Amino acid sequence: MSDRILIRNGLVVTPAGTFRGDVMTHGEEILAIGEALPMSQVDEVIDADGCLVLPGLVDPHVHIQLDTGIYQTKDDWGVGTRAAACGGVTTVLDFATQFPGQTLEQALENRWNEVDGKAAVDYGLHVMVTDLPAGEEDELRTLVRLGAPEAKVYTTYRPNYYMDDDRLLRVFKAAAKHGILVMVHAENDAMVSAATERLIAAGKTSLRYHAQARPMLAEQEAAHRVAFLAAEAGARAYVVHNSTGGTTEILAEARRKGINVISETCPQYLILDDSLYEGEHPEWVILQPPLRPRREGAKLWSLLASGEISTVGTDHCDYTLEQKVSTMKFPSTPGGIPGLETSLPLMYTYGVAAGRISLERLVEVMSTNPARIFGMFPRKGTIIPGSDADLVVYDPRHKGQISVGRLHTVGGYTPYEGMGVQGTIRVVLSRGKPVCRDGEFVGDAGRGRYLERSLSGS
Amino acid sequence: MSDRILIRNGLVVTPAGTFRGDVMTHGEEILAIGEALPMSQVDEVIDADGCLVLPGLVDPHVHIQLDTGIYQTKDDWGVGTRAAACGGVTTVLDFATQFPGQTLEQALENRWNEVDGKAAVDYGLHVMVTDLPAGEEDELRTLVRLGAPEAKVYTTYRPNYYMDDDRLLRVFKAAAKHGILVMVHAENDAMVSAATERLIAAGKTSLRYHAQARPMLAEQEAAHRVAFLAAEAGARAYVVHNSTGGTTEILAEARRKGINVISETCPQYLILDDSLYEGEHPEWVILQPPLRPRREGAKLWSLLASGEISTVGTDHCDYTLEQKVSTMKFPSTPGGIPGLETSLPLMYTYGVAAGRISLERLVEVMSTNPARIFGMFPRKGTIIPGSDADLVVYDPRHKGQISVGRLHTVGGYTPYEGMGVQGTIRVVLSRGKPVCRDGEFVGDAGRGRYLERSLSGS
Amino acid sequence: MSDRILIRNGLVVTPAGTFRGDVMTHGEEILAIGEALPMSQVDEVIDADGCLVLPGLVDPHVHIQLDTGIYQTKDDWGVGTRAAACGGVTTVLDFATQFPGQTLEQALENRWNEVDGKAAVDYGLHVMVTDLPAGEEDELRTLVRLGAPEAKVYTTYRPNYYMDDDRLLRVFKAAAKHGILVMVHAENDAMVSAATERLIAAGKTSLRYHAQARPMLAEQEAAHRVAFLAAEAGARAYVVHNSTGGTTEILAEARRKGINVISETCPQYLILDDSLYEGEHPEWVILQPPLRPRREGAKLWSLLASGEISTVGTDHCDYTLEQKVSTMKFPSTPGGIPGLETSLPLMYTYGVAAGRISLERLVEVMSTNPARIFGMFPRKGTIIPGSDADLVVYDPRHKGQISVGRLHTVGGYTPYEGMGVQGTIRVVLSRGKPVCRDGEFVGDAGRGRYLERSLSGS
Amino acid sequence: MSDRILIRNGLVVTPAGTFRGDVMTHGEEILAIGEALPMSQVDEVIDADGCLVLPGLVDPHVHIQLDTGIYQTKDDWGVGTRAAACGGVTTVLDFATQFPGQTLEQALENRWNEVDGKAAVDYGLHVMVTDLPAGEEDELRTLVRLGAPEAKVYTTYRPNYYMDDDRLLRVFKAAAKHGILVMVHAENDAMVSAATERLIAAGKTSLRYHAQARPMLAEQEAAHRVAFLAAEAGARAYVVHNSTGGTTEILAEARRKGINVISETCPQYLILDDSLYEGEHPEWVILQPPLRPRREGAKLWSLLASGEISTVGTDHCDYTLEQKVSTMKFPSTPGGIPGLETSLPLMYTYGVAAGRISLERLVEVMSTNPARIFGMFPRKGTIIPGSDADLVVYDPRHKGQISVGRLHTVGGYTPYEGMGVQGTIRVVLSRGKPVCRDGEFVGDAGRGRYLERSLSGS
DSSP states (O other): OOOEEEEEEEEEEETTEEEEEEEEEETTEEEEEESSOOOTTOSEEEEOTTOEEEEOEEESOEESSOBOSSOBOSOOHHHHHHHHHHTTEEEEEEEEEOOTTOOHHHHHHHHHHHHTTTOSSEEEEEEEOOOOOTTOGGGGHHHHHTTOOEEEEESOSTTTTBOOHHHHHHHHHHHHHHTOEEEEEOOOHHHHHHHHHHHHHTTOOBGGGGGGGSOHHHHHHHHHHHHHHHHHHTOEEEEOOOOSHHHHHHHHHHHHTTOOEEEEEOHHHHHOOGGGGGSSOGGGGOOSSOOOOHHHHHHHHHHHHHTSOOEEOOOEEOOOHHHHHSSOBGGGSOOOBOOTTTHHHHHIIIIIITTSSOHHHHHIIIIIHHHHHTTOTTTSSSOOTTSBOOEEEEEEEEEEEOOGGGOOOSSSOOTTTTOEEEEEEEEEEETTEEEEETTEEOOOTTOOOBOOOOOOOO | OOOEEEEEEEEEEETTEEEEEEEEEETTEEEEEESSOOOTTOSEEEEOTTOEEEEOEEESOEESSOBOSSOBOSOOHHHHHHHHHHTTEEEEEEEEEOOTTOOHHHHHHHHHHHHTTTOSSEEEEEEEOOOOOTTOGGGGHHHHHTTOOEEEEESSSTTTTBOOHHHHHHHHHHHHHHTOEEEEEOOOHHHHHHHHHHHHHTTOOBGGGGGGGSOHHHHHHHHHHHHHHHHHHTOEEEEOOOOSHHHHHHHHHHHHTTOOEEEEEOHHHHHOOGGGGGSSOGGGGOOSSOOOOHHHHHHHHHHHHHTSOOEEOOOEEOOOHHHHHSSOBGGGSOOOBOOTTTHHHHHIIIIIITTSSOHHHHHIIIIIHHHHHTTOTTTSSSOOTTSBOOEEEEEEEEEEEOOGGGOOOSSSOOTTTTOEEEEEEEEEEETTEEEEETTEEOOOTTOOOBOOOOOOOO | OOOEEEEEEEEEEETTEEEEEEEEEETTEEEEEESSOOOTTOSEEEEOTTOEEEEOEEESOEESSOBOSSOBOSOOHHHHHHHHHHTTEEEEEEEEEOOTTOOHHHHHHHHHHHHTTTOSSEEEEEEEOOOOOTTOGGGGHHHHHTTOOEEEEESSSTTTTBOOHHHHHHHHHHHHHHTOEEEEEOOOHHHHHHHHHHHHHTTOOBGGGGGGGSOHHHHHHHHHHHHHHHHHHTOEEEEOOOOSHHHHHHHHHHHHTTOOEEEEEOHHHHHOOGGGGGSSOGGGGOOSSOOOOHHHHHHHHHHHHHTSOOEEOOOEEOOOHHHHHSSOBGGGSOOOBOOTTTHHHHHIIIIIITTSSOHHHHHIIIIIHHHHHTTOTTTSSSOOTTSBOOEEEEEEEEEEEOOGGGOOOSSSOOTTTTOEEEEEEEEEEETTEEEEETTEEOOOTTOOOBOOOOOOOO | OOOEEEEEEEEEEETTEEEEEEEEEETTEEEEEESSOOOTTOSEEEEOTTOEEEEOEEESOEESSOBOSSOBOSOOHHHHHHHHHHTTEEEEEEEEEOOTTOOHHHHHHHHHHHHTTTOSSEEEEEEEOOOOOTTOGGGGHHHHHTTOOEEEEESOSTTTTBOOHHHHHHHHHHHHHHTOEEEEEOOOHHHHHHHHHHHHHTTOOBGGGGGGGSOHHHHHHHHHHHHHHHHHHTOEEEEOOOOSHHHHHHHHHHHHTTOOEEEEEOHHHHHOOGGGGGSSOGGGGOOSSOOOOHHHHHHHHHHHHHTSOOEEOOOEEOOOHHHHHSSOBGGGSOOOBOOTTTHHHHHIIIIIITTSSOHHHHHIIIIIHHHHHTTOTTTSSSOOTTSBOOEEEEEEEEEEEOOGGGOOOSSSOOTTTTOEEEEEEEEEEETTEEEEETTEEOOOTTOOOBOOOOOOOO
């Protein structure tokens, strides 16, 4: 492949600094960046005048074609990666569940088979480890070999995913031995279960009660415990979707004591709040953890700006509105919201344009940091000669609104419906190939590749 | 100026990642970086095959043509910046002393006059504030206006530089108000004075006693106090030349409490140790603070690797050997050693090649961080289109020895005489112009410019 | 009652200082203390020359006539309090289990009925709260009314006692509201259960494996979590039987952050160690938590001396040797050892005589502190006019050995068999009445009273 | 001496608890305490019905017959100890200044000579160490031998007392070696000097500017530095007269890190505030450190209640009103106020009666703790048989006002003039002998003895 694309005259944001100029791709890689690169021998010129040129986003937390054992999303890898492409997300890190009786390798193989021929952008997989018999902890080594060096675990969701403290500690110890990062969904199972049962017993099962079923303290206690166990095991832990400021503060205090824990949050916890459960469409915001009071979002923005939160993932789940409203009871409503396609405009608008974070910080938490933490840097997460030509041309001058009509998901809704956004995605390149132009998907199903990732340094 | 230089096929180290490829300059700036940039229209091609291509070093702590009021170095700006150029240091940050009766602006003007027509590389100035009458603290604002937004102060050296805690606090408060960074030479004056007097009283004035005159605790106590006063004033402090691990640990603990303090160290504290005072050439290592026991160097390397030390400066002073041996008594020997020309090979050899720090970390502490902290990023400290074409081509395959015969300083010695080094500097570019080739100075006196620097973000 | 007893010429240890002199009782109370109290009108004179005169011990953690739902000890309140009397323990704080379906008041009534007519020394009760339905948390108020203002809970022992984090938090919140102290047996249930199951699966069920079934980390993690939940609820927690130094250090760190948690340890964790599981009589040391490595005992002594451990209780359980050896498998062996009668000589010998703690500290942790914490000071825990005449005359000159033959328990063994002790108990007074003389029980069953205790200050 | 005094039926406050009953003395000591001690053979019976019976106060910080080298108070040991006696202070700890050229022993001898035949209550001495030549640090051992095991030092007051950090550190190291406690007057000399000079330069020398001359931060910085140096030396430090809450908080943080530092405050910093400098009698409140804003007093009360402040001393200085108003300029007005005679009623009224501290806490900080810290417990600071019969009978029912007319000082004023107080001192016994009855001094000049004190335990 010898196609060359020249993106001209944009404001190019890289970890080495921001400059006004050009980016040239050659084949799948960045060939050069410069102030005025020569236009000869170029197959296409993209005019980025007035636009930002960003490294493609790396979403560390995505659930495409999800099967929880109870619920299944209606999308597939084609739909999901098409939405990613149109959201400027050129790398999705999804999950491979180890279903009962499966080895870790089988869990990965299942997903590879599912993806086969469908992915429009590159993807990696984190394995959800659900079974780790005592004595077989070294099976985690497989994950390193297969380029998926993380173990995702849950401290809640009996009986499917729930991992008690004994198993958690064994995972941490084995992970520490093999250098694997442990990703943790941290909520105290007893607190969540009891709160839910009390609501059910009281007949309070309509959607508006959803947040009450999952107290903030349940998340904070679990984070506190996870940091303790990680420290004991000498392991690194990555606590997904911090939804309260207190969660991040607990992890920050652990970091100050030298414990290796990382915080992730999601756009929904920064931008939305629990007043929506009282609104017209509570079905749009059924997710775990739930939305929190407005003040928590403010705290999370501040912790994101100060560096205590390292990454922003979407926790994207493409359930349909039909699934969401099938019972109108929170205990039987699948949890999870779509986010892949809206994360960049939302984070730009409510983060950068609102003055809460710098443009460089946005790139750091949505691209560079996930690439580093998950062993893909500098192939992903930067703009440097030789890195994959994953690029987003974003026009910050455009003013628009989020509307489900423009999205590529199958769910039929977005929780951000009608919200104003500043800027729009003009072009997205995935390994040198345009996959989205002005909201239209122009990529190829099947071109996305599985990323064999290495152990990250820290 | 339309000269174009193409540096081909090196391992280019940038904050955005490291890649194998080319860097093209145009005039004074980086024009492009790429995997295989076109060679047409190029005035010179530098073959960097097998070499590293680094951003020019930014030495934050240099004393060229120094007049302490008591001693004067014998170099001038021509000599000093020639040495810098040949050491890969394309930006020197030196000092402008406010002598008695002078305004801060006069202090700067004096230095500008001295430099005029002599500098071979770009330079900035930190003003040594020695007089800040109560009520006139706002004069510090001048420093912002003149692009030198730091105040350097000393907690020792009576009567010339010494600033007592009242003045220190007033400087901190005024600095906080105007966003100025306070650089502090931190040693407890009473401890240093008393230790010196006791040695003199005991007739222990030969050079071997030098280190005993300046106890490690004197530095640590002052750092502890500086952090307290900075916190009270809401100021940012930069503690120069941390020579003991304990100093940095005290500052690190302050950082964990949210106090804005930065640690600098120097190659001599990492690489040399106080056993040299018992050696053949104690005159080579008379400097303040003195060399410390070997274990301190080990601690400092570890703190440099872990991020607790942000910058490495040389504290370069080009006294002559004659000055050094004139009395052979430490109280009357000028303190300070040359370092500009040896810092890169030494840090590469004893840091990177020895496995103590990564190549990326070397670039960070010797180029990117000083550029950021002192308000010059991304003009300096990175390799990105549009940044100044300050570049070093370093060949890591070469094996050699430090030898005074190859240096451009006037002092006639180097404390590193005979030490083995891995690698050599092939070419140095300053704003697009070669200033050193294979050890030979090829620059132009007078081409170096004063850098008007801005307030840094953090 | 107008009996007067004069204890003459002893070394009287009180929180107000230690003096050589006399203590006079009148009826049930201390009448006077002095240097040479008048001997007229005295019914009995006890010569304490060369002896220590201590306030009667207050054992905060005792299980007389225990019914766990699975096992029952073979003693009754007569046996247990006789042993207490002969051990210098004039106040026992035992437990009242809330069995399924019972109110808290019924739990207390059961025990009152059992005790009726049998107790030889005063007793108080802590209620083991096992059922606290949501919405009925205020029932805890009953405990204040009935003079038993503590709630004892377990984080392990499914299904009888186990309390999950939701219930634990609700107990903490209700306790905080009513000023009640929460006593916690802290071991991570999942870790203990899993370790046990793995040993069973491996056929490792002989007694020597007992300690492996209950890892130290299980205790430490639970202490860490308990401190977190107590802090969230604003409650006070008292963590019983700290068996590892790490447990106490975790609680000490919490205290430094202002969290109100108290540490208790037991003589067995200070004096014995896990090498006994490899010895001739592992059945003597089956208890929960198990004995730990020797270094833990050393740490605990140090934490006891420095003030981080507030109390020493015995966790006395009088199972018979027959019960202990019935299966020779640890999972089916009742846990718990006798201790009431040996705690004072052991703590004096291995603590005071060995120089690890002062005599005053012994009195503090075995008498004054438990009396203060559990709302009985200055009635118990001191020697002051008007306080209960609970006194121990201890002769430190005597040298002897622990031997089951001299004990008043029914179990038929002591884990301390054959250990040397320094000193012996000469006389014990309970509310002015001798209950033990030179090892012989001389008290009256039924004279011991239920102590209605008040909320303690801190 | 065989006098027996029976104090009947009071509320007796001891560290072992509070009881209603009697205290009997015999000769110089407590003979007995009891509920109803026999009245036969008693020389005097004091009816304490409705009254408190307290251990005599131990004032750790007193300046009787003070000669600062510049100013002299007009009292002598007769006047000063008479005031102490009438204030319930039965032990005064005063200072012996090492004047230029004197040994430490000579400093003590000077004071012994002055006191000879005059003291009405017992006294101890802390030596103000002003000269400690390098190499002679072991002279501090003398202090242990002479029963005055403290070194008092100043971080301010040039040139008389000022000790720079080098000397301070040497004192700390020598003190650590010999177990001596270092008492520190902590104010940053440079800050105090500069603030004073600026006020003088501005012509602001009237008394109302006094507080501005000694900023709160000067005290806080010095406390921070003292804790650091004490930690380095392994010494124990006692920071006198904490006048700001921040000072105590800095020391409390040091304690949490294991540094052995003790906080003292004075009634004036708890009860008075800096609004008095704007009032009618600024001359009444010229003292160092000065009075602070009202909020600081509130913080200090809270820190006193929570245990962070260990002792309350008065810093008593009996300058005359003539001396105070001689120039009406603060730089030439002797600093220091009388306090010995008013501390108990003030602390009872504004502490205990106002609900800020308990009665037991008052006794702890004004009697038991100073006795323990300064090596006199249980001879002083408690009520226990064998301890010195130093007792205060205080009637809390009385309501009165502070008035200079009732005081025994020579100064002719009190800063508390007209303030209401709850309670009055009925009788004070010093070693078994009444020294004050209802405000009238009835003691004997010369009966007070020098207390040879031992090293305290902690």
